[in-house]
Every structure is written in C-alpha cells, then in structure tokens.
Amino acid sequence: MAVAILFIPLAIMLLWLLSIRPYCRRNGKGYTPGANIGVTFWVDWQEAQEIAKVKDNRSMILICRMVFWLHILAVATIAYAIFSTIPKR
Incomplete structure (x- = not known):
C-alpha cells in the first residue's frame, strides 16, 4: 500500500510535467500567473483536454484520462x- 501511495502521485506529476504542461505551452494555453501548483495542474489538465478534443489528438486524450483515473x-x-x-x- 505504501508503494501505491508513493507511486500514484509521482506518476501523476511526471505525466503533468512531461506531457500535459509542455502540450499546453506548445499550444499557447495554460498560463496561470501567481497560481499554486494545484491550480496550475488543474488548468493545464482542463486545457489539454479541450485542445486535444479540438485537434482530435487521441494520445493526449488518453493521457488526460489516465491522470483522471490515477x-x-x-x-x-x-x-x-x-x-x-x-x-x-
């Protein structure tokens, strides 16, 4: 259980830092000045979903769903x- 408690947040942060955040910045979205990490994460996750739906980017939709289920x-x-x-x- 301790492994799950440590692994799941780490996996979520790595998905955000290595895929969701760069995807938002590349598409000109997700700019949240003065926000804490939780708000920035949530805004990036929402923006990535919306951009991926518009662009029909199935891999980013899958990553966003993985983050939700994690x-x-x-x-x-x-x-x-x-x-x-x-x-x-």
Whole structure:
C-alpha cells in the first residue's frame, strides 16, 4: 500500500510535467500567473483536454484520462488506508 501511495502521485506529476504542461505551452494555453501548483495542474489538465478534443489528438486524450483515473485511484487508496486501520468493536 505504501508503494501505491508513493507511486500514484509521482506518476501523476511526471505525466503533468512531461506531457500535459509542455502540450499546453506548445499550444499557447495554460498560463496561470501567481497560481499554486494545484491550480496550475488543474488548468493545464482542463486545457489539454479541450485542445486535444479540438485537434482530435487521441494520445493526449488518453493521457488526460489516465491522470483522471490515477486521481480516483489515489483517493480510493488513501481512503482504504485510513478506514482499514479503524479498530473493530
């Protein structure tokens, strides 16, 4: 479980830094001055989806979907880690 908790956020950040962010910048979108990393990530992810749909770029659509499902998996893993340690009465 610890591997999943460490691997999933790392995979999400690498996908963002190596594919989503450069894709947005290359297409002139995703500029968020003064924002924190969470807001910048979310804006880039949304913009990449919209650009990919317009350009019919299936590989970027797949990457955006992978990031979405990795977020869902991260939340589920953390919830499981929290609630599986609750002592039974």
